Amino acid sequence: MIYWLIRFVNSYRQYIIFSILFLTSLLILSLNDSKEISSLRKASFIFYGLIDYIKSPLEDFIYLKTEFETLKKENTELTQQFLRLKDYEDERNELIELLKFEKANPIKLINARIILKSSDPARNKFIINKGRKDGVKLNATVFYSSGLIGYISDLTENYSVVYTINNLNVRISVKNARTDAMGILSWDGEKFKIYNVNKSADVKEGDIFITSEFSSLFPAGLPVAKVTYASQSKETLFYDITALPSCNLSDIKFCLVELTDLEKQKLNFLLNQGE
Amino acid sequence: MNDRILKSIFYLFFLLLFQLIVIEIISFNYIKPDILLIGLVYFTLLNGQIVGMITGFTFGLLMDLFSSGIFGSNALSRLVATFFVGFFSKEDVNEREIISSGFFIILFISSLIEKLVYIFVTSNVDFKYLIIVYVNYGLIPTVATMVFSLFLLFFVRKSEVSL
Numbered sequence: 001m002i003y004w005l006i007r008f009v010n011s012y013r014q015y016i017i018f019s020i021l022f023l024t025s026l027l028i029l030s031l032n033d034s035k036e037i038s039s040l041r042k043a044s045f046i047f048y049g050l051i052d053y054i055k056s057p058l059e060d061f062i063y064l065k066t067e068f069e070t071l072k073k074e075n076t077e078l079t080q081q082f083l084r085l086k087d088y089e090d091e092r093n094e095l096i097e098l099l100k101f102e103k104a105n106p107i108k109l110i111n112a113r114i115i116l117k118s119s120d121p122a123r124n125k126f127i128i129n130k131g132r133k134d135g136v137k138l139n140a141t142v143f144y145s146s147g148l149i150g151y152i153s154d155l156t157e158n159y160s161v162v163y164t165i166n167n168l169n170v171r172i173s174v175k176n177a178r179t180d181a182m183g184i185l186s187w188d189g190e191k192f193k194i195y196n197v198n199k200s201a202d203v204k205e206g207d208i209f210i211t212s213e214f215s216s217l218f219p220a221g222l223p224v225a226k227v228t229y230a231s232q233s234k235e236t237l238f239y240d241i242t243a244l245p246s247c248n249l250s251d252i253k254f255c256l257v258e259l260t261d262l263e264k265q266k267l268n269f270l271l272n273q274g275e
Numbered sequence: 276m277n278d279r280i281l282k283s284i285f286y287l288f289f290l291l292l293f294q295l296i297v298i299e300i301i302s303f304n305y306i307k308p309d310i311l312l313i314g315l316v317y318f319t320l321l322n323g324q325i326v327g328m329i330t331g332f333t334f335g336l337l338m339d340l341f342s343s344g345i346f347g348s349n350a351l352s353r354l355v356a357t358f359f360v361g362f363f364s365k366e367d368v369n370e371r372e373i374i375s376s377g378f379f380i381i382l383f384i385s386s387l388i389e390k391l392v393y394i395f396v397t398s399n400v401d402f403k404y405l406i407i408v409y410v411n412y413g414l415i416p417t418v419a420t421m422v423f424s425l426f427l428l429f430f431v432r433k434s435e436v437s438l
Contacts, residue, residue: 013325013330014324014325014361015360017325017329018328018354018358021328021329021332021350021354022351022354022355024332024350025332025335025347025350025351025354026347027347028336028346028347028350029345029346029347029348029351029396031346032346032347035345040340040346062300154285181369221354
């Protein structure tokens with residue numbers, strides 16, 4: 001019997017071992033929720049934590065670097081997108097402002113895009129995308145809803161050069177919108193100054209100066225500058241006035257061009273003849 | 276226990292760590308090669324069915340312990356896989372003789388068996404979804420294991436040539 005048993009075990013040992021191990025596995029599986037296995041699993045978590053501790057720097061090295069690069073790229077794209085959208089929003093607001101102005105003023109106007117801004121601080125000028133073909137005339141007034149920009153100094157079929165008010169050669173006859181005090185506005189290469197305002201006149205900081213009726217180049221009533229500093233000089237008979245332009249020339253992207261009417265041209269002709 | 280078995284067990288430990296750390300990191304979706312299984316198949320073919328089964332069971336348990344899965348699932352699936360592989364083991368087989376086309380066929384079938392048992396034990400899926408689950412969690416990792424084993428073969432052959 002024993003011999004037979006030994007022979008049997010010897011012949012089928014692999015099946016016996018397989019069956020024992022198989023049953024052991026099933027037993028372990030069935031005991032998965034038991035207290036002993038639970039405590040063993042808790043111990044396994046420590047091992048797993050240890051493995052995780054080892055593999056984390058490796059994972060960081062492989063993935064975080066890639067992720068960082070991807071996020072950086074994504075961030076750059078989003079920033080560019082955001083800036084583009086901001087630009088579109090600014091343009092939209094600007095155009096809405098101009099449309100409102102155009103509707104409120106019956107004079108014949110044309111909307112133009114500023115395609116180039118001169119970087120010379122003493123002789124500032126803009127190039128706009130409207131020219132003779134669009135009805136633009138020499139010396140036509142260029143302005144924005146918030147105020148005067150300048151005048152057309154030169155033009156081609158499709159483009160025009162605008163001499164802005166911050167130009168050393170430009171002198172504008174202006175008056176205080178509140179008190180009608182007259183003066184001459186000019187750009188000294190650094191800031192706007194308003195000369196020849198009599199000390200007897202009433203001028204305060206914050207006052208708006210508009211184009212006066214004496215201006216042969218610009219129509220009367222256009223806002224030009226806002227007073228930032230005004231003092232009565234003891235040495236002269238006039239005020240010392242510093243101002244800021246009503247229209248922020250560095251921010252705008254569009255402008256309005258007045259299509260010069262014949263009446264104004266005729267008046268200019270008569271005035272020049274009189275002189 | 277002879278030196279060959281001790282040496283093989285040392286390599287299997289290395290493969291276990293490699294499986295738990297490196298493969299976990301480089302695996303992508305279902306593409307997860309089973310390096311330990313490659314080692315176990317090789318070990319069983321080299322040392323016979325009984326030693327292979329005991330080793331498969333033990334390393335399966337270790338894997339369960341380290342990976343905090345269902346305790347005993349890896350032990351059972353690797354036991355069944357090595358039991359199957361054991362039928363192809365021969366006595367006094369040379370280490371170089373094992374790496375042949377037969378090895379890859381045995382590895383492929385044993386991997387499919389191992390995954391089938393593992394899915395059967397661990398997942399409580401409906402029979403109608405079993406095929407999809409088996410393709411995702413069984414067939415794809417098996418193919419990944421085969422590709423990885425080809426790389427291993429390439430390195431083994433290269434090292435033989437350089438020697």
